[in-house]
Amino acid sequence: VPKLAQLKSYRLLVTTCTTSGLLSTMGLEPGHFTHVLIDEAGEAMLAEAMVPLSLAADNAILMLAGDSKQLGPVVRSAVAKSRGLQVSLLEVAEEHGLSAPRPGDGAIVPWSTETKAAHMGRHLCGLRVSYRAHPSLLTLFSAPFYDSTLQPGAALPMVSGYIGWSQLLNPQFPAMFEHLNAVDARDDDSPSWFNMREVDYVKKLVDKLLSRGTRPKDIGIITPFQKQVHKIRAAFGWDRRSNRNIGRKNRDRGGVADIESAGTVYTGIRVGTVEKFQGMERHVIIISTVRSQKEYILHDHKFRLGLLGSPKRLNVAISRVRSLLWIVGNVNILKRDPWWRALLTLLHKDGAYKGPPLPFEAWSEEATPNDDAGWGSVDCSDLLGPDAQLKLHEFDGENHELEWRMEY
Secondary structure: OOOHHHHHHOOOOOOOOOOOHHHHHOOOOOOOEEEEEEOOHHHOEHHHHHHHHOOEEEEEEEEEOOOOOOOOOOOOOHHHHHOOOOOEHHHHHHHOOOOOOOOOOOOOOOOOHHHHHHOOOOOOOOOOEEOOOOHHHHHHHHHHHOOOOOEEOOOHHHHOOOOOOOOOOOOOOOEEEEEOOOOOEOOOOOOOOEOHHHHHHHHHHHHHHHHHOOOHHHEEEEOOOHHHHHHHHHHOOOOOOOOHHHHHHHHHOOOOEEOOOOOOOOOOOEEEOHHHHOOOOEEEEEEEOOOOOHHHHHHHHHOOOOOOOOHHHHHHHHOOEEEEEEEEEOHHHHOOOHHHHHHHHHHHHOOOEEOOOOOHHHHHOOOOOOOOOOHHHOOOHHHHOOOOOOOOOOOOOOOOOOOOOOOO
């Protein structure tokens, strides 16, 4: 670390939120910084964000960049969660009226002089143009999560490579959901879950993609369970015991393993959990949801697992895609979640749903799920009993530890 005098001579310092606390212990006085920019502010705990702010001047300009609709801070302590420490400063800012007013149709209102004055210089600007995904794919996460405010900005030749593919139900819509009624299981030595039928399905799908000319490095496979990650990697020939050096290299890149077994056609495919894919993108995203037996839904809730009751995790998973989105799962499980119902309805509307008949017409009449539609909105009535109720902790279900209570 440079000497304090040298640090003071710099006009710009780049550090993590927590490490910025070293500046204070080195003797940097409060009020030194005139501007503080926190990137990925939606992933930083409020307490973390306050560390660099402790060195800012009273009239400093604070800039927060991030997405509160995606994964938030990682807090493992139930006590810390119950005290709200997993809430980000970005969420606090949004909840206290820093966002621009919106008309009834959800469009963003341009800031006027009067609006700026009313908010005393506090402004929140939303990303409106997405340069990542094909326009058809953009609607799948723009509609339920961003009030349909996102506008397509990707160059069509770059994201239209799968339009017309014969494997799609609707060749003009580069997405697909396929229902599989399988069995999820776990090994005796692991608490995590896997679904071998989905593993086989993913393997066959990847083989079709490769035979079509898709580059392995353009394929990302997302699943909510670490054991499913291991099973999929094994299907592609990745041996954990003989490739420990590969694991070390991948930890340096953020913990998401590429299939790097020497001499295989699968080299470059990226497989990981949802959390490992935040901030990444791939032309092809395949999602294996794993859970297929309703008896384990309560287990998922207790340990905060899976893709039910977690809209932020679902948003991250489906918004990593550029050109082709393919989801495999059990619709009888997923339909319990209002966020999944919204997604399945959109896919069905565009002819990209393959599964048992469902009441899509009734679902389309439902209001778009609100931000609080987490585990408390997942239909578990048949699991809890007719007279039992799912009681949530007093805090928001997405970001806090929840409690199950049986009340009769």
